[in-house]
Amino acid sequence: MSKEIWHKRFIYARDHLCLYPAPEPLPRTRKFWLVMGLIALAVLVFCVFYISYLTTQQTAFQTNAEDFGIMDQAIWNTIHGHMLHQTICTSLGDTNCVGPAGFVRFAIHFEPILFPISLLYFIWSDPRVLLVLQTVVVALGAFPAFWLARLRLRNEWLAGVFALIYLIYPAQLQASTDEFHAVTMTAALLLFTLYFMYTRQTLWFFVFALLSMACKEEIPIVVATFGLWSLVFQRRWRSGLAVVVVSILWFVVTTKVIMPHFSPTGQALLSTRYNGAGGSGSLLQQALHPLTFLHTYLFDASHRAYIHDILAPAGYIPKPHGGGLFYLPLLAPWILVMATPSLLINLLSTNPQQYSGLFHYNAEIVPVIIFATIESLVVVRWLTHVGLAAITRHREAQNRPFAHLLSAEGLLRRPQVVSLVLISLLTLAVVFSSLRTDYYFHGQLPFSISFQWPQTSAHTDLAQRFLAMIPADASVSAQNKLVPHLSHRESIYMFPYADGQNSQKEGQAEYILLDVTGDIYPYFESQLYTHEVKKVLASGQYGIVAAQDGYLLLKRGLAAPAILSSPTTSAGQQHDLDALLFNLPTSFCSNIYVPQSEIQNPLHVDFKQPDGQKLHLVGFQVGASSPFSRTNGYGTLTTYWRVDSSVKTPIQLQILLKGSDGREYLTSTDMPDLSWCPAQTWQPGSLVRLTSRTFNLQKSSIPNGLAQMSITLLPQAQTSSTIMDVQARLPVQVLNAPVTVIANQNTNALQLMPITIVN
Template identity: 70%
Template sequence: MDKEIWRKRLTYVRDQWCAYPAPEALPRTRKFWVVTGLITLAVICFCAFYILYMGGRHMAFQTNAEDFGIMDQSIWNTAHGNLLHDTICNILSDTNCVSPNGYVRFAIHFEPILFPISLLYYIWSDPRILFIIQTIIVALGAYPAYWLARLRLRNEWLAGAFALLYLIYPAQLQATTSDFHAVTLTASLLLFMLYFMYTRQTLWLFVFAILSMACKEDIPLVVMTIGLWSVILQRRWKSGFALTLLGLVWFVVATKEIMPYFSPTGHPLLIARYGGSAGSSSLVKDAFLHPLSFLHTYVFEYHHLAYIHAVLAPSGYIPRPHGGGIFYLPMLAPWVLILAIPSLAINLLSSNPQQYSGLFHYNAEVVPVIIFATIESLVVARWLTRHALSALAKRGVVLAQGSSHIGRFLPRVLTWVLLVGVIFSAVRSDYYFHGQLPFSIGFQWPQTSAHMDLAQHFMDMIPADASVSAQTKLVPHLSHRTSIYMFPYAADPQYLNNQSADKLADYVLLDVTGDIYPYFDAQAYTREAKKVLASGNYGVLAAQDGYMLLKRGLPAPHTLPTAGTGQSSDPASWLFDLPTSFCSNIYVSPQEVKNSLQVDFKQPGGEAMHLAGFEVGASSPFSRTNGYGTLTTYWRVEQASKQPLQVVTLLKGSNGQEYIASMDMPELAWCPTQIWKVGSIVRLASRTFNLQKSGIPNGLAQMSIALLPQVQTSSTIMDVQARLPLQILNAPRTVTTNQSTNTLQLMPITIVD
């Protein structure tokens, strides 16, 4: 008898909680169409906003060689009969720079969905079409989120809120706004797959499984997991096992046959992120033989835990008291959340920290699982509430005279409260953590400038069939060609294993004020650019406003003495006889000076540097974790300087100590103070800086500048005696001097986490 009772109980739990029988259809009432209309309006607004936003980012040179230039060149080459050919790579820190002749993209990722996407280039051969197709496909995922939630929660308005949650979910927005990647499409495609799996529409289930797997080589692992899930929880033996087998075969063929076949090394080019071909099996061995150490390294380590929090927290979480950890709402449905394990493992096990940063496109395929798990968590919460009330009633506990109404009303209220909490968590995460909503901290609509517009003039000078090495932000505007490289690849023979000069790019296009990636040290970038100039392989075809177009075979520019002492051994300090127009970007009219003032910095020879204005591009409070700032200074040139000088941006913390915020003014590396035109006003803009590694404490700080002879080490910069003394002639009361440190305090700024 006891066995029979337990069998019935287990059957009940299976049917009511875990198992997923064919859902009972819901009639499409007027409410259904009203909510569908509202979702359609939200989808249209989403598409319009992010298509314009991403197109604007491209025109404002905010897209990157990695990966937008890579994707665009591969697709453009495919449309022109050259199968997924690509030549863009990071020679400094990645493993895909195998040959200047390039490689087939299948050596890095298996993404056959790029073939039909390439047909769009016959309609409009512009890289912005990739943003259009990506945004539309991602936005359509709001519909299966709505349909799935409607069938599970049996309420149109609750379900509509899940469509909204999907559209604003931070991981999805990160993927949608992180250039273009085929895997980003899985945010929508996998949601369609989950919906058709739940509704047992086998044909459409396999259609979207194939479309999803065509987006990246690791998606078949997700499809396999979904197939097994369907077998266990839906008891769909044939379709579930067929889906699992399809995913397994696809994964093995893609990673063991197709990718090695196209790879020059015989292995997928990014396998080094997992320790190489041997390292992958070593990871599996460590997981079984040393599970505690494995978990500590790849799960419970601080940055990996922060990644898990960044992905799951927007779906709702409750911090446990006394630092005992965090409970995430999707954990109420672990049998659904388990579907995300393949994708999370791929990111957590990678040696590339970007994959477990919570940013970029790496979590697109996790979003559908989180949406499904959150839906199920509300189902579980409602079920638990009902059964708790029922248990209380059976024990004779009467909540009120209308307890039967409470039994129906309370679970609905709890469901709405939880869902509102989830929406709030998503919005809060978007607001604080690198959000991509219009009101998020740090969000800015892309703006073009006359300097950006000038770039097209230089690009028009490059023949369509010529090979080019360019900076990361310029590459996506030059990637409709057979050979395009990211500087310094193909510009310096040392990065081509010192092959003959004919392997070098025909042209090199640089913006010395632009993004320095793949370098993270401004001096290293400047040093490399000047080495290319001095190599004798290139001459200057055109130069203006900080842009420099070099052509192979032209006479190299002459080097100039540095500060009257001859040529320095450090290439970063070399000067070249460049066209006068090259430094035209540093000169501005008096009307362009911001926050006018008069401050003199005295040089040892008696000359003075005259600060005429400044502009701080940083908000207060300033976040140490994701805040970014700039400083622009304006200098009135009354006499030539006899030595190169350096501007340093400092922050005096609440503890009284000084911290370096930035000492990177790119114009000074190419247009030093001794060549400034007398009678002009010079604008110097720092590169964007952050305080993540500064160590400055929270609290009120003073942003200041100091002027000193050009030096190489930060220890010399912090030497107060090396700084030029200063005197204020005219300035607002908020601008003061600190004579003990020879700094000019520009404005107070509050530092926060």
């Protein structure tokens, strides 16, 4: 057989094996521009809403040191001569707290896109510019989602719905509202990459591939899978292979040369996340035991829940008795496979946040899911046509009565109509599924259960006064929520790092700024946080510059505050730090005093102290919904007290839940105001507000069903082992209260309201 014949057969086979030839263009009709206009309007609404939401979070002190403060400091330092230098870390748990001098960010993540982003600081030197940029870039991803869906589905209206699906997709919204991360922008950049890859626009394919890879060190592996896909399914040998080679070289140079070079330890500082679950050896060692490996990283409940949380919004058919029957994107596994690198990076990490379905870790997965969902509808359309054609042939072959009616005029002869109706219904189902997930699962849409618009207050406004007292070139150790407002400096730390209570005195901060009423991260227990603050005050190294409304500004070298009371341990040799009472300015506790008009749910209940004095509860407010979820429900309790005379005995307040089984369950004793402004310091003739820290029931064994939220008062000296001693509680008497507020004389517990506990 001649070479020409073989060559012709090869060309024929090649053409017929090409699954994704160059797409046939569609005319830009009036319908196209109408849908484009609607998408542009949706993008504008998205930008206005989320820019307002995120920048208000910053104004309301609801952003965090990790990672917003980190990103801001690294970018600000770059334009001030210190390339991507950062000093912020969590000294209680991070592996990157290698020293107070800090390090170049490339030791953690390789994000060269931050260099051009830093130029924005010459226009507006404010961390909010990062939130604006990220929101706009992410929103623009709606356009390639529309263009790609239009070419595949050949329908402008269905394609326009996919632009909406992208904008409301839960994983995208989780990433977009998780402050600022360069990798979040890949939600849009990779969608542009996929679109230009599919339409064979090589130059723009490379441009957006490079922009995507510049966002994080792992993205080159994602882009490499795009190149492999193009090579296999589009037969674009040169461009596909070039993308693969460039991506792999980028990844190797980044992880083996650049990041180790900038790391103080010689390896990427976050690489310990992949040393094996629970420190049980390397991933390679665990992979030698495949069953254990699969159970650990794929089949256990948390990892399976992660897969569900990522895929379910794109279309999920549940089984009648629980569990999942099918995820729509699985109809296009040859598309979904491009998400494998990102999924593995998250599933194999020892950091549970990466497989929680929350935060920014899934931004690069969203474009692949959008493409896979579009392609699944293409598969459904093809299957519909094939199925109807087969049914038609079968009926005609059987020569059944009335078959000619079905064949000539029935739906069997109009597969386009049937398939259009079917994929339209499936598209609407994806919209519904995304909205449903947004509603229930930590959603970031205005109607979501957990969504709250950030609020400023007189307390947050006061923070600006304390920030202004700190010199611009001073080193500062500040509380989590305060760091992003102080991060325009070379040395900024998250308390307790650099507070002088360690061996690295050269890294001691000049100033310490705290808000004892605010978020105490990286601590999760108030007792540990309070202990560390009191340790700083007792060290004699810092004195008070200003104190008001729970804010405390300390400066190294000033005279330390005097200790008013100094209980000792049982050995009588050293101070019991937790019981120390310092001579702080009276303005420090100004936050607990409120006017009569602020009291919620007024009542009159007396608690009798051992010396005969009474504490008067005059109002309360429960910040928890009913039903209350034990898995993701959070609540607070605020109580209001009238002070007639000086209180001599320190007290503590318990929040209890009496379960449907009749037992009492301790919910919280975490009242930060009592740690710093104990009852014996309350001013006679005042009204005092006490608010608990947020509590949950994740570690509680309380049964589902109706429970009663109650409070008790008892002496502060009561230990944790005897804290549930009923005899130690102060007697309670209800003088005037709603019918739901009842005093149990047998347990001295005051029932405030019923609440239903659910899973």
